[in-house]
Structures are given as structure tokens and as C-alpha cells.
Amino acid sequence: MHIEWIDAVVARGLSAAGCTLAAVDALAVTCRPGLIGSLLVGVSYAKGLALATGKPLVAVDHIRAHVYSPHMERDIGYPYIALLLSGGHTLVIDVQGLDRWEVLGATVDDACGEAFDKVAKHFDIGFPGGVAIQRLAERGDPEAYRFPVPSLRNARSRFDVSYSGLKTAFRVARSGPERVADIAASFQKTAIDIVVNQAIAAARSRGRHRIVAAGGVAANRYLRHRLAAEPEFETFFPSLALCTDNAAMIAGLGYHVLHRDGPTELSFGAAARVAGFRRVS
Numbered sequence: 001m002h003i004e005w006i007d008a009v010v011a012r013g014l015s016a017a018g019c020t021l022a023a024v025d026a027l028a029v030t031c032r033p034g035l036i037g038s039l040l041v042g043v044s045y046a047k048g049l050a051l052a053t054g055k056p057l058v059a060v061d062h063i064r065a066h067v068y069s070p071h072m073e074r075d076i077g078y079p080y081i082a083l084l085l086s087g088g089h090t091l092v093i094d095v096q097g098l099d100r101w102e103v104l105g106a107t108v109d110d111a112c113g114e115a116f117d118k119v120a121k122h123f124d125i126g127f128p129g130g131v132a133i134q135r136l137a138e139r140g141d142p143e144a145y146r147f148p149v150p151s152l153r154n155a156r157s158r159f160d161v162s163y164s165g166l167k168t169a170f171r172v173a174r175s176g177p178e179r180v181a182d183i184a185a186s187f188q189k190t191a192i193d194i195v196v197n198q199a200i201a202a203a204r205s206r207g208r209h210r211i212v213a214a215g216g217v218a219a220n221r222y223l224r225h226r227l228a229a230e231p232e233f234e235t236f237f238p239s240l241a242l243c244t245d246n247a248a249m250i251a252g253l254g255y256h257v258l259h260r261d262g263p264t265e266l267s268f269g270a271a272a273r274v275a276g277f278r279r280v281s
Contacts, residue, residue: 026057031268032062034088058257085213091103099260141185166187196227
């Protein structure tokens with residue numbers, strides 16, 4: 001499917017931008033992390049395009065691009081704590097520069113977005129789960145159920161998070177007399193509070209005064225309200241269009257990578273996962 005559609009997607013993107021391939025100065029492509037089949041199609045296509053046109057190509061890390069995405073619309077100074085929340089990743093990051101950051105905490109089981117997807121599946125209310133749960137939660141009472149916040153005594157980092165206990169508590173509530181909107185609202189509040197509290201703790205620990213949220217879950221209205229209500233921090237979010245996976249953030253970070261490092265050697269490959277999230281790089 002990806003192979004069949006990629007030509008048409010590129011053509012449609014150029015048309016929407018009102019330009020031709022000849023007017024493009026350089027190419028950027030996601031090389032990691034993600035679904036390996038999709039990555040391989042994109043990387044192979046981009047390499048072929050670079051060879052055919054003679055245009056420089058840069059390989060871009062999709063997680064770093066998410067963290068960069070709010071910079072495309074706002075002037076954000078370094079350092080800051082980034083809260084990266086998506087269907088596949090939940091990271092608390094101390095960002096010290098464009099490409100210099102340290103992961104302080106991560107999920108030990110499900111990602112935040114993944115937990116939303118699984119709860120939405122239980123309710124059979126649609127995918128992606130974040131949007132469906134948010135819509136249902138707006139009709140419910142977030143204080144109706146007191147879901148537990150996990151205590152990770154044996155975690156690698158005190159800023160790690162877990163969603164396994166919350167999902168278990170949800171299933172117990174789900175098996176009793178149902179107040180579906182109340183359960184959704186209480187789940188959403190707890191799921192978001194878990195990561196926001198860790199981001200705030202990390203910011204205080206590192207003496208940071210800015211918190212940046214990014215990734216698909218950064219579109220969540222309760223998350224935005226909760227972070228914006230913290231008076232001691234300046235908070236930043238990408239626009240809704242830049243929260244989910246998008247080509248604009250890849251091009252945006254790719255521009256800086258190209259100007260700093262030059263084109264990527266075409267021998268690079270794709271990777272489904274990235275090791276070393278816990279070290280400064």
C-alpha cells in the first residue's frame with residue numbers, strides 16, 4: 001500500500017504547497033523510529049529521488065522532529081523540559097539545544113497514547129483513542145473515579161511512568177455499573193496527570209522554567225489546560241496540525257541538520273527503534 005501510494009502523496013504535497021519538485025532545494029526523510037516497512041518505503045523513495053534529481057538528502061529522527069515542531073511557530077529558548085507523548089513513545093526530556101538532550105524518564109510499559117487507544121477499544125468508540133476518549137470525557141465527571149497513580153519503586157529513573165496499573169483499574173471500573181463518560185473523564189485526568197506531574201518534577205529538579213509538549217497526545221485539551229495552569233512555567237505546544245506525525249516537522253528539523261552537518265551519506269538505513277534514549281546525545 002505504501003509503495004502504491006507514495007508517488008501520489010508526494011505529488012499531492014507539492015501541489016498543495018504550490019511548487020514543483022524543481023523548486024525544492026533539498027529533501028528530508030524520516031529514518032527512525034517507526035514501523036519498519038513504512039520507513040523503508042520512505043527512505044528508499046527519498047534516496048531514489050535524491051539520486052535522480054541531484055538534490056541533497058538528510059535523514060531525520062522522527063522523535064527529535066516532534067520535539068522540534070513547536071519551534072516552527074514560536075521562538076523558544078533553551079534549555080527546557082520536553083514532554084513527548086504519542087502512540088509509541090512517552091518521554092520526559094531535558095532539552096539543552098537543538099540536538100543535545102537527555103531523556104530523564106520514559107514509560108516502563110505502554111505509551112500514553114497507546115493507553116488511550118486501548119481504553120477506547122474497550123469502549124468500542126473509535127481510533128485514534130485520544131480524540132475519542134476526549135470527546136466522551138467532556139460529558140463526564142473527572143472526579144467520579146479515583147484511579148491509582150503508579151508507584152515505581154524499582155524504576156530506572158524517578159521520572160519514569162507506567163500505565164499498566166491504570167489500565168487494570170479501568171477494567172475493574174468497566175466491569176461494574178457503567179457511567180461511561182465519567183470513567184473516560186477520570187481515566188483521561190489520571191493518564192495526563194501522571195506525565196504532567198513527572199514533567200513538572202523534572203523541571204524543578206533541573207531548574208528549568210519552560211515546558212514543551214509535543215506528539216499526538218499534545219493535542220489533548222486537558223493536557224494543554226493543565227500545563228498552562230502552572231504559573232511557575234512558560235509552556236509551549238505545537239498547533240494541532242503539527243501534533244500528529246507530519247512532513248512539515250521533518251522538513252523543519254531537516255533544514256537545520258542540513259545547514260549544520262550537510263547531506264546525509266546515502267548509505268544510511270532505517271530503524272524501527274532507537275537505542276540510547278537515556279544518554280545525552
